[in-house]
Amino acid sequence: MTPSFVLLIELGLIALLLLLAFRMLTLVRNDPFEPATAAYAELATQAPAPQPVKPRGFSAGRGFASQGLDKCELITRLHILLSIQERHCREKGLELDTAPHAVKEYVAAWLYGAACSLCDKSQRHSGALVTLVSQLANRKTGLRQPEAVQVLSTLTGSATLLACFRYGVEGAEYWNEHRHVPTACSLYSAITSNAFI
Numbered sequence: 001m002t003p004s005f006v007l008l009i010e011l012g013l014i015a016l017l018l019l020l021a022f023r024m025l026t027l028v029r030n031d032p033f034e035p036a037t038a039a040y041a042e043l044a045t046q047a048p049a050p051q052p053v054k055p056r057g058f059s060a061g062r063g064f065a066s067q068g069l070d071k072c073e074l075i076t077r078l079h080i081l082l083s084i085q086e087r088h089c090r091e092k093g094l095e096l097d098t099a100p101h102a103v104k105e106y107v108a109a110w111l112y113g114a115a116c117s118l119c120d121k122s123q124r125h126s127g128a129l130v131t132l133v134s135q136l137a138n139r140k141t142g143l144r145q146p147e148a149v150q151v152l153s154t155l156t157g158s159a160t161l162l163a164c165f166r167y168g169v170e171g172a173e174y175w176n177e178h179r180h181v182p183t184a185c186s187l188y189s190a191i192t193s194n195a196f197i
Helices: 002-030 038-046 073-090 100-117 125-140 145-153 158-180 187-194
Strands: none
Touching: 002 038, 073 100, 073 145, 073 158, 073 187, 100 125, 100 158, 100 187, 125 145, 158 187
Protein backbone atom coordinates (compact mmCIF):
# COMPACT_ATOMS: atom_id res chain seq x y z
CA MET A 1 0.00 0.00 0.00
CA THR A 2 2.83 2.39 0.75
CA PRO A 3 4.47 2.24 -2.72
CA SER A 4 1.13 2.89 -4.42
CA PHE A 5 0.46 5.82 -2.08
CA VAL A 6 3.87 7.37 -2.89
CA LEU A 7 3.20 6.86 -6.60
CA LEU A 8 -0.16 8.59 -6.25
CA ILE A 9 1.46 11.57 -4.51
CA GLU A 10 4.14 11.77 -7.21
CA LEU A 11 1.49 11.78 -9.94
CA GLY A 12 -0.40 14.52 -8.08
CA LEU A 13 2.74 16.64 -7.84
CA ILE A 14 3.47 16.18 -11.54
CA ALA A 15 -0.09 17.20 -12.37
CA LEU A 16 0.27 20.33 -10.20
CA LEU A 17 3.57 21.22 -11.91
CA LEU A 18 1.96 20.85 -15.33
CA LEU A 19 -0.96 23.01 -14.24
CA LEU A 20 1.46 25.63 -12.93
CA ALA A 21 3.41 25.64 -16.20
CA PHE A 22 0.20 25.96 -18.22
CA ARG A 23 -1.01 28.84 -16.03
CA MET A 24 2.31 30.65 -16.34
CA LEU A 25 2.24 30.34 -20.13
CA THR A 26 -1.28 31.75 -20.34
CA LEU A 27 -0.33 34.65 -18.08
CA VAL A 28 2.77 35.42 -20.16
CA ARG A 29 0.78 35.37 -23.40
CA ASN A 30 -1.99 37.60 -22.05
CA ASP A 31 0.26 40.02 -20.15
CA PRO A 32 0.70 43.34 -22.01
CA PHE A 33 4.11 43.86 -20.40
CA GLU A 34 6.90 44.37 -22.91
CA PRO A 35 10.57 44.75 -22.07
CA ALA A 36 11.98 48.27 -22.10
CA THR A 37 13.46 49.28 -25.42
CA ALA A 38 15.25 52.37 -26.65
CA ALA A 39 11.88 53.82 -27.74
CA TYR A 40 10.44 53.39 -24.25
CA ALA A 41 13.54 54.96 -22.71
CA GLU A 42 13.24 57.91 -25.10
CA LEU A 43 9.57 58.40 -24.20
CA ALA A 44 10.43 58.28 -20.52
CA THR A 45 12.98 61.07 -20.89
CA GLN A 46 10.44 63.20 -22.81
CA ALA A 47 7.69 62.74 -20.22
CA PRO A 48 6.66 65.93 -18.46
CA ALA A 49 7.70 66.48 -14.87
CA PRO A 50 5.09 65.41 -12.34
CA GLN A 51 2.78 68.19 -11.21
CA PRO A 52 2.40 68.94 -7.51
CA VAL A 53 -0.55 67.19 -5.96
CA LYS A 54 -3.34 69.51 -4.90
CA PRO A 55 -4.66 69.14 -1.36
CA ARG A 56 -7.53 66.76 -1.31
CA GLY A 57 -10.81 67.59 0.34
CA PHE A 58 -14.23 66.43 1.32
CA SER A 59 -17.18 66.41 -1.07
CA ALA A 60 -19.94 68.77 -0.04
CA GLY A 61 -22.83 66.91 -1.57
CA ARG A 62 -22.77 63.15 -1.84
CA GLY A 63 -19.95 62.34 0.53
CA PHE A 64 -16.34 62.42 -0.58
CA ALA A 65 -14.79 63.86 -3.71
CA SER A 66 -13.00 61.53 -6.05
CA GLN A 67 -10.22 64.09 -6.48
CA GLY A 68 -10.23 64.82 -2.77
CA LEU A 69 -9.08 63.26 0.44
CA ASP A 70 -10.80 59.94 0.78
CA LYS A 71 -12.84 59.14 3.84
CA CYS A 72 -10.36 56.63 5.26
CA GLU A 73 -7.46 59.03 4.96
CA LEU A 74 -9.35 61.85 6.64
CA ILE A 75 -10.55 59.57 9.43
CA THR A 76 -6.99 58.34 9.93
CA ARG A 77 -5.63 61.87 10.19
CA LEU A 78 -8.36 62.92 12.60
CA HIS A 79 -7.83 59.82 14.75
CA ILE A 80 -4.10 60.48 14.95
CA LEU A 81 -4.59 64.16 15.75
CA LEU A 82 -7.28 63.51 18.35
CA SER A 83 -5.29 60.67 19.93
CA ILE A 84 -2.31 62.97 20.36
CA GLN A 85 -4.52 65.63 21.91
CA GLU A 86 -6.32 63.09 24.08
CA ARG A 87 -2.98 61.89 25.45
CA HIS A 88 -1.91 65.49 26.11
CA CYS A 89 -5.15 66.12 28.02
CA ARG A 90 -4.69 62.92 30.01
CA GLU A 91 -1.15 63.97 30.95
CA LYS A 92 -2.61 67.24 32.25
CA GLY A 93 -5.22 65.36 34.29
CA LEU A 94 -8.24 65.73 31.99
CA GLU A 95 -9.96 62.50 30.93
CA LEU A 96 -12.16 63.27 27.91
CA ASP A 97 -14.45 60.24 28.22
CA THR A 98 -15.39 61.12 31.82
CA ALA A 99 -15.36 64.90 31.34
CA PRO A 100 -18.50 67.01 31.87
CA HIS A 101 -20.95 67.28 28.98
CA ALA A 102 -19.90 70.85 28.14
CA VAL A 103 -16.26 69.79 27.80
CA LYS A 104 -17.28 67.04 25.38
CA GLU A 105 -19.05 69.69 23.31
CA TYR A 106 -15.83 71.72 23.25
CA VAL A 107 -13.96 68.65 22.05
CA ALA A 108 -16.48 68.22 19.21
CA ALA A 109 -16.07 71.88 18.22
CA TRP A 110 -12.26 71.60 18.29
CA LEU A 111 -12.39 68.40 16.25
CA TYR A 112 -14.72 70.02 13.72
CA GLY A 113 -12.26 72.89 13.32
CA ALA A 114 -9.46 70.40 12.78
CA ALA A 115 -11.51 68.49 10.19
CA CYS A 116 -12.32 71.71 8.34
CA SER A 117 -8.63 72.57 8.31
CA LEU A 118 -7.68 69.21 6.80
CA CYS A 119 -10.31 69.52 4.05
CA ASP A 120 -10.26 71.60 0.91
CA LYS A 121 -11.83 75.04 1.48
CA SER A 122 -14.64 74.33 -0.96
CA GLN A 123 -15.61 71.20 0.95
CA ARG A 124 -15.83 72.60 4.48
CA HIS A 125 -19.05 72.67 6.49
CA SER A 126 -20.66 69.87 4.50
CA GLY A 127 -23.22 67.50 5.94
CA ALA A 128 -20.87 64.58 5.38
CA LEU A 129 -18.12 66.29 7.38
CA VAL A 130 -20.51 67.08 10.25
CA THR A 131 -21.60 63.43 10.31
CA LEU A 132 -18.04 62.17 10.30
CA VAL A 133 -16.96 64.49 13.12
CA SER A 134 -20.04 63.70 15.21
CA GLN A 135 -19.35 59.96 14.86
CA LEU A 136 -15.73 60.40 15.87
CA ALA A 137 -16.67 62.62 18.82
CA ASN A 138 -19.14 59.95 19.91
CA ARG A 139 -16.49 57.23 19.82
CA LYS A 140 -13.80 59.24 21.58
CA THR A 141 -15.79 61.15 24.20
CA GLY A 142 -19.15 59.43 24.50
CA LEU A 143 -21.02 62.54 23.34
CA ARG A 144 -24.11 61.23 21.58
CA GLN A 145 -24.08 61.78 17.84
CA PRO A 146 -27.32 63.85 17.66
CA GLU A 147 -25.98 66.10 20.42
CA ALA A 148 -22.69 66.52 18.55
CA VAL A 149 -24.57 67.41 15.35
CA GLN A 150 -26.59 69.97 17.30
CA VAL A 151 -23.41 71.49 18.75
CA LEU A 152 -21.81 71.74 15.32
CA SER A 153 -24.89 73.23 13.70
CA THR A 154 -25.17 75.96 16.38
CA LEU A 155 -21.45 76.63 16.57
CA THR A 156 -21.67 80.35 15.85
CA GLY A 157 -24.20 80.86 18.63
CA SER A 158 -21.60 80.29 21.35
CA ALA A 159 -18.39 82.27 21.75
CA THR A 160 -16.80 79.36 23.63
CA LEU A 161 -17.62 76.80 20.93
CA LEU A 162 -16.44 79.18 18.24
CA ALA A 163 -13.16 79.73 20.07
CA CYS A 164 -12.66 75.96 20.36
CA PHE A 165 -13.39 75.65 16.64
CA ARG A 166 -10.70 78.26 15.85
CA TYR A 167 -8.21 76.48 18.10
CA GLY A 168 -8.92 73.28 16.16
CA VAL A 169 -8.39 74.97 12.80
CA GLU A 170 -5.09 76.52 13.87
CA GLY A 171 -3.86 73.38 15.61
CA ALA A 172 -4.60 71.11 12.66
CA GLU A 173 -3.03 73.52 10.17
CA TYR A 174 0.16 73.56 12.20
CA TRP A 175 0.07 69.79 12.75
CA ASN A 176 -0.40 69.17 9.02
CA GLU A 177 2.88 70.96 8.30
CA HIS A 178 5.00 70.18 11.38
CA ARG A 179 3.44 66.98 12.80
CA HIS A 180 2.87 68.46 16.23
CA VAL A 181 0.35 70.84 17.73
CA PRO A 182 1.65 73.88 19.61
CA THR A 183 0.41 74.22 23.16
CA ALA A 184 -1.35 77.49 22.33
CA CYS A 185 -3.63 75.68 19.83
CA SER A 186 -3.99 72.38 21.65
CA LEU A 187 -7.28 70.85 22.68
CA TYR A 188 -6.34 71.19 26.34
CA SER A 189 -5.66 74.92 25.90
CA ALA A 190 -8.95 75.35 24.04
CA ILE A 191 -10.85 73.72 26.88
CA THR A 192 -9.05 75.36 29.77
CA SER A 193 -8.99 78.81 28.20
CA ASN A 194 -12.70 78.81 27.56
CA ALA A 195 -14.18 76.81 30.44
CA PHE A 196 -13.84 76.34 34.16
CA ILE A 197 -12.95 72.70 34.77
